[in-house]
Amino acid sequence: MNEKKQFCGSADHGVTRRAFLSRVGVGTALLGTSGAVHTFAEEGLTRALKASGKRVILLWLAGGASQLETWDPKPGRPTGGPFAEIPTSVPGVHICELMPEMAKRMKDIAVIRSLNSRNADHGGGAVLMMRGRADEPTVKYPDLGAILSKELGRADSKVPEYISLYTAAEGRDFSRVSSGFLGARFNPMKLSESMTPPNMKRLDSISDADHHSRAELQELMNRQFIAGRELPSTKSHANAYARVHGLMSSEQLFDISHESESVKQMYGPTLFGQQAMMARRMVEAGVPFVRVARAWWDSHGQNFETHQEMVPELDRVMAALMDDLKQRGMQNDVVVVAMGEFGRTPTINSSLGRDHFGSAWSVAMFGGNLKRGVVHGKTDKDGKEVAEGQVGAGEIFATILEAAGIRHDKEYHVGARPIPLVNPGIKPIKEVLA
Amino acid sequence: MPSDPFKFKQAKEISRKDILLSVAREPDTGRLFVGSSDSSVHVVDLAAEKAEPVALEGHSGYVTGVAIAGTFVVSGAYDGKLIWRDRKTLKAERTHKAHDKWIRAVEASPDGKLIASVADDMVCRVWEVASGKMKYELRGHELMTPSHFHSMLYACAFSTDGAFLATGDKVGHIVVWDLASGKPIKTVESTGMYTWDPRARIHSIGGIRSLAFSPDNSVLAVGGMGKVGNIDHLEGKARLELFDWRAEKSTKFVEGDKCKGLITKLAFHPKGDWLVGAGGDSKGSLIFFDTVAGKTLREDTVPMHVHRFVTSESADRLYLVGHNKISIWELSA
Numbered sequence: 001m002n003e004k005k006q007f008c009g010s011a012d013h014g015v016t017r018r019a020f021l022s023r024v025g026v027g028t029a030l031l032g033t034s035g036a037v038h039t040f041a042e043e044g045l046t047r048a049l050k051a052s053g054k055r056v057i058l059l060w061l062a063g064g065a066s067q068l069e070t071w072d073p074k075p076g077r078p079t080g081g082p083f084a085e086i087p088t089s090v091p092g093v094h095i096c097e098l099m100p101e102m103a104k105r106m107k108d109i110a111v112i113r114s115l116n117s118r119n120a121d122h123g124g125g126a127v128l129m130m131r132g133r134a135d136e137p138t139v140k141y142p143d144l145g146a147i148l149s150k151e152l153g154r155a156d157s158k159v160p161e162y163i164s165l166y167t168a169a170e171g172r173d174f175s176r177v178s179s180g181f182l183g184a185r186f187n188p189m190k191l192s193e194s195m196t197p198p199n200m201k202r203l204d205s206i207s208d209a210d211h212h213s214r215a216e217l218q219e220l221m222n223r224q225f226i227a228g229r230e231l232p233s234t235k236s237h238a239n240a241y242a243r244v245h246g247l248m249s250s251e252q253l254f255d256i257s258h259e260s261e262s263v264k265q266m267y268g269p270t271l272f273g274q275q276a277m278m279a280r281r282m283v284e285a286g287v288p289f290v291r292v293a294r295a296w297w298d299s300h301g302q303n304f305e306t307h308q309e310m311v312p313e314l315d316r317v318m319a320a321l322m323d324d325l326k327q328r329g330m331q332n333d334v335v336v337v338a339m340g341e342f343g344r345t346p347t348i349n350s351s352l353g354r355d356h357f358g359s360a361w362s363v364a365m366f367g368g369n370l371k372r373g374v375v376h377g378k379t380d381k382d383g384k385e386v387a388e389g390q391v392g393a394g395e396i397f398a399t400i401l402e403a404a405g406i407r408h409d410k411e412y413h414v415g416a417r418p419i420p421l422v423n424p425g426i427k428p429i430k431e432v433l434a
Numbered sequence: 435m436p437s438d439p440f441k442f443k444q445a446k447e448i449s450r451k452d453i454l455l456s457v458a459r460e461p462d463t464g465r466l467f468v469g470s471s472d473s474s475v476h477v478v479d480l481a482a483e484k485a486e487p488v489a490l491e492g493h494s495g496y497v498t499g500v501a502i503a504g505t506f507v508v509s510g511a512y513d514g515k516l517i518w519r520d521r522k523t524l525k526a527e528r529t530h531k532a533h534d535k536w537i538r539a540v541e542a543s544p545d546g547k548l549i550a551s552v553a554d555d556m557v558c559r560v561w562e563v564a565s566g567k568m569k570y571e572l573r574g575h576e577l578m579t580p581s582h583f584h585s586m587l588y589a590c591a592f593s594t595d596g597a598f599l600a601t602g603d604k605v606g607h608i609v610v611w612d613l614a615s616g617k618p619i620k621t622v623e624s625t626g627m628y629t630w631d632p633r634a635r636i637h638s639i640g641g642i643r644s645l646a647f648s649p650d651n652s653v654l655a656v657g658g659m660g661k662v663g664n665i666d667h668l669e670g671k672a673r674l675e676l677f678d679w680r681a682e683k684s685t686k687f688v689e690g691d692k693c694k695g696l697i698t699k700l701a702f703h704p705k706g707d708w709l710v711g712a713g714g715d716s717k718g719s720l721i722f723f724d725t726v727a728g729k730t731l732r733e734d735t736v737p738m739h740v741h742r743f744v745t746s747e748s749a750d751r752l753y754l755v756g757h758n759k760i761s762i763w764e765l766s767a
Contacts, residue, residue, distance in 0.1 A: 063635075063666075078451065082471070082496040082512045082536070170634040269582045271636065296635035301668040301695075301715065308554075309583045309637050348453065350739045350757040351668050351695070351716045 053152045054333055054368050054404040055283035057321065058144065058291040059276070061314070061340035062171040063122070063298035066354055068346065068383055069096050069307040070314070071362035072113045079346035079382045081354075082304055090373045098311035101319035102364075107373040108322060108331075109366045110432040114377020114389040115396060117342060120356035122174040122298075125341030130177065132397025133423050139181060139414065144400060145289040146179035146186040147421060151406045152288035159253065159286050162188040165195065165275045168295035174341070177291070181414050188291070195278060196254040253285055254278065266320035268313065276317045280324050283334050297340060301351035314338070322366060335368035335403045339396070346383040360386045363396055368403040369434050376431045394426035402428040437750040437765040439708060439722040439731050445751070446762040447737065448478070448485060454755035456540070458500040458507060459744040460521065466744075467507050468755050469497030475509045475517075477524065478760065492517050492526050499540025503549050503563040510537035510551050518566060528566045532559055538588045543596045548613070550599055552587045558601045560613070570616035572601065574609040579638065581630055591645035591654075600654055600679070602642025604628060608656065610679050622677045626687065627658030631665050639665040646700035646709065648725065654679040657697030657711045660689045668695035668715035674723060692733040693719035699742045703749045710752065712740040718756060737761055 066081075073096045074080035085094040088106035095103055095111075102109065119125045128134060130143040142150075149161035162179075166172050172192060179186035191197060252258060256278055267273035272294045279290040294314065299306035318338060325331045343361025344354035360379045366372070377389030398408035401421060408428050411418040454476075456469030466478040468487070473494055476487035495512030506518045506527070514537060518528035533553035540551050548569065549561045558572040579585045586604040593599070598619075602608045606625040609618045630638045644657035654677045662670035672690035674697060677683065695715030702709040708731060711721045718736035723729070740756040750766040 076473075078472075084495070084513075168634060168636050294636075296637070296666070298635075298666045300666045302639055305586070305639065306637055308586075312584060349716065352453070352739075352757075353667075 053288070054335060054406075055152065055287065055330075056144070056148050056289050056335045056337065056368075056400065056404050057276075057279045057283060058289070059314070059318070059336065059338040060166070060291050060293040061297055061338060062126075062166070062168070062174075062293045062295035064125070064340045064342045064344055064356060065297040065310070065314070066299070066303060066307055066344035067113070067360075067362040067379075068344065068354070069098060069304070069311055071095055071111050071364055072379055072383060073097075074346070074381065074383045077382050079348065079384070081348065083307075090375070093373075093375055096311065098307065099315040101315045105319060105322055109364055109373065110370045111375045112363045112365075112377055112391060112396065112399075112429060112432065113375060113379055114386040114391055115343075115361050115363055115393075116386050116390050117358040117361070117393045119393075120342050120358040122171060122341055122356075125356075125358060126171075126174050127176070128393045129339060129341055129396070131180070132394045132421075132426070135180075139419065140178065141419075142180035142182040142186065143178050144397065145177060145188055145291055146182050147401070148289040148404060148406070149186050149188075150182055151410075152404065154286070157286060159282070160189040161287060162186060162289045163191065163279075163282055163287055164188040164291045164293070165191045165279070166291070166293035166295070167192060167194065167271065167275070168293065170296040171298075172293075172295075181412070181419070188289075195256075195275060253281060256281065263324060266316075266323060268316050268320070270313055272313055273317050273320065276321055277324075280321060284328065284330065297344075298356075299344065300349070300353040300355055303344065303348070303352060303354040305352075318364075325367065331367055333368070335365060335370065335400065337363065337365040337400055339363040360384060365400070365403065365432075369405060370403045371432050371434050374432050376429055389431070391429055392426075394422050395429050398422045398426050398428040399432060402433055437703065437748060439710070439765060442720075442732070442734060442763060442765055444737075444761060445764045446480070446760075448760040450758050450760065453496075453741070453757055454760060455496055455498045455741045456500045456509075457742050457744050457753060457755040457760075458502045458542075459746075459753055460502055460507075461747060466753055466755075466760070467500045467502070467509070468760065469500045469509055469511070471496050473497065473511065473513075475500060475507070475519075480762070488524070490519065490524055490526075492529065495536070498536070498538055499551065501540045501542035501549060502546070503542035504546040506563055508540060508542070508549050508561075508563070510540040510553075512536040514553065516540065516549070516551055516561070518563075530561075530566065532561075533557065536586075538586065539590055541590050541592055543592045543613075544594055545596055548592075548596070550590045550592065552590045552601055554584065554586050556585060556587050556603065558587065558590055558599070558611075560599065560616070570611075570613075572599070572609075572611050572616065572618075574611070574618050574621070575601065575603040575607060576605075579605055579630070581632070581638070583638065586641060588641050588643050589645045591647060593647040593651045594649050595651060598647070598651070600645045600647070602645050602656060604638070604641035606640075606642060606658075608642060608645070608654070608677075608679075610654070620679050620682050622654070622679055622682050622684065624656045624658070624675050624677075624684070626660055626675065627656070627673060629659075629662045629665055629670065635665055637665065639668075640670070640696075643696045643698045643713065644700040644711065646702055648702050648709075649704060649706040652680070653677065653685070653725070655700050655702070655709055655711075657700045657713070659694075659696045659713075670694065672697050672711065672713060672719060672721055674700070674711055674721065676725075686728055688721075688723060688730055690719065690721055690733055691730070692735070693721050695719065695739070697721070698740060701743070701745050701749070704747075710745075712736070712743050712752070712754060714739040714756075718754070718761075720752075736763070
């Protein structure tokens with residue numbers, strides 16, 4: 001095939017057939033026209049989703065939010081900083097005063113306060129938390145999104161199976177998402193420049209009727225070609241086209257203007273709020289895994305000012321997600337996790353900042369198969385070490401899998417080698433699982 | 435003894451485990467009242483052979499403002515409370531829940547009859563010291579930044595004649611209030627002190643951290659930090675801006691060559707020939723500015739990030755408080 005030839009003969013598309021299919025495979029750039037398949041607006045979709053499986057929204061607190069200014073306050077201690085703690089709807093459990101909405105909803109949340117991830121480097125910590133373990137020299141492990149998209153995605157899905165929203169520039173390179181040995185099929189659709197994939201809209205030079213005709217012709221030729229050729233590559237080719245048609249018809253998925261004013265108000269006016277609202281739309285439409293990155297928490301200077309700015313936003317967005325999912329009857333189907341690559345030091349530095357800290361920090365999650373209103377583990381009085389219930393990144397990873405209905409001890413195979421989803425000996429945190 | 439910025443040397447240093455956030459000095463005794471991260475006000479008698487601070491409890495948050503006013507020392511903290519203590523007995527005579535959010539600064543009028551407190555509820559409240567009654571509630575600062583995050587009201591300063599009060603917030607908005615009427619009379623903007631990063635990190639840093647009127651009240655000096663590339667750190671240049679506030683006009687700004695980070699406190703020499711600002715990033719810094727020549731006199735580092743300082747009456751001594759230290763410097767020959 002001539003690589004320079006346009007796949008459909010239109011110079012407007014400006015992409016070769018091979019390049020087109022390649023991009024479909026990695027799930028990045030999309031060709032834009034409106035399609036005939038309207039997966040998103042189907043009546044009863046939520047009901048169907050509930051029957052089909054779980055979904056996960058990861059709120060990725062990039063740069064490392066402080067556990068002391070969120071889930072594990074130490075008021076009155078030299079390390080505690082200036083914020084007070086407040087009681088929550090779970091008797092005896094207190095969180096930082098910056099999270100009043102989460103305090104009201106603590107009865108629905110599971111918090112792990114005893115995470116020792118042993119890595120306080122942005123890149124290393126991000127890979128560790130996203131994959132649950134470090135890569136081996138010969139094996140690159142898939143991250144949470146890739147596994148969930150493989151396990152929870154449907155073969156006939158018309159929507160992306162793994163979406164990563166990371167529009168802030170800082171830290172994006174540190175927290176590379178990766179499908180590892182699962183291959184490009186499970187790589188995410190990355191939305192980094194805006195909240196809408198590029199080239200989603202139908203080009204003005206192509207009429208809707210033209211587009212439909214082309215799609216029908218492509219489908220007809222495809223069917224004829226496949227007939228009598230039951231090969232994986234032909235099926236894959238057809239599936240790739242079907243997925244792209246689904247994506248092209250998902251324009252509404254990325255258009256939050258359709259949300260009611262009351263829902264928009266819940267999430268608030270910030271970019272993080274809007275992206276979280278979009279994540280809800282995505283899981284509602286059947287996307288198994290959406291990561292919404294909120295960067296950048298790396299508060300080496302002015303930690304308290306930074307957290308005073310950012311934690312109330314996190315509080316509002318998490319509360320909105322919880323309420324929104326509940327109102328749609330999806331609270332048991334969607335797991336929401338809030339974590340980053342590490343926490344922050346108990347020691348307050350001379351710039352009133354906190355530095356990187358992986359030895360004793362917190363993760364919060366709710367929904368799915370998680371218990372409600374439970375806190376696992378504790379740190380010492382100054383938050384410097386884990387005092388009870390220590391867990392690592394692997395245990396967090398295994399717990400998220402189980403919360404999403406996936407057995408953590410399942411194995412994949414790379415060639416003949418069996419590879420479990422988590423390292424041998426790693427168990428989920430049963431205290432937070434229902 | 436005449437003060438001279440070029441005769442600058444450390445006289446004394448007291449190490450501490452806590453973070454010292456505010457300071458006031460009693461003119462007649464020389465005692466320091468130091469607000470601390472341990473929620474106490476510490477009384478430091480520098481004349482004593484061994485200065486053992488006495489802790490005054492009563493707050494439940496970082497003590498960010500201390501002021502000597504008449505027979506009282508008044509402290510304000512992140513708990514939103516103002517506490518009046520008798521200077522002689524050191525007993526708390528009056529406590530007000532003055533603000534719903536963190537109090538960022540407490541200042542006394544030159545005659546000691548008024549106290550002003552500013553807080554993150556974005557309100558400045560002016561109190562009659564003797565009665566404890568609130569005289570004015572000054573609202574001139576937006577609750578939210580243009581990017582929809584909570585703003586902060588960091589600084590206030592009385593004019594030397596006690597007729598005016600200036601307040602400055604996170605986004606660089608400054609209001610000058612007429613204390614005869616409690617009305618705003620002038621506003622100026624020092625937006626160079628505020629960095630909002632909409633692209634890389636999506637949060638902000640900076641703000642108006644210090645204010646001071648010149649002795650003749652013609653100039654309002656504003657301190658903070660200039661624009662920052664990486665807002666994870668206090669790596670911006672220390673920034674000082676001067677205003678002809680009556681004309682609502684910026685007349686001069688300078689940024690430190692060596693000094694980085696925030697200018698958290700400013701003070702004019704009594705004659706108005708120069709002013710000094712202190713603060714820093716992870717280190718401490720001092721910057722002296724010649725107000726007559728309109729240029730920086732000198733920049734220096736000091737042993738710790740400085741949160742506040744006071745001067746002696748003749749400005750020949752600086753009493754700096756900050757991260758884990760009290761540091762006293764002489765400016766006399």
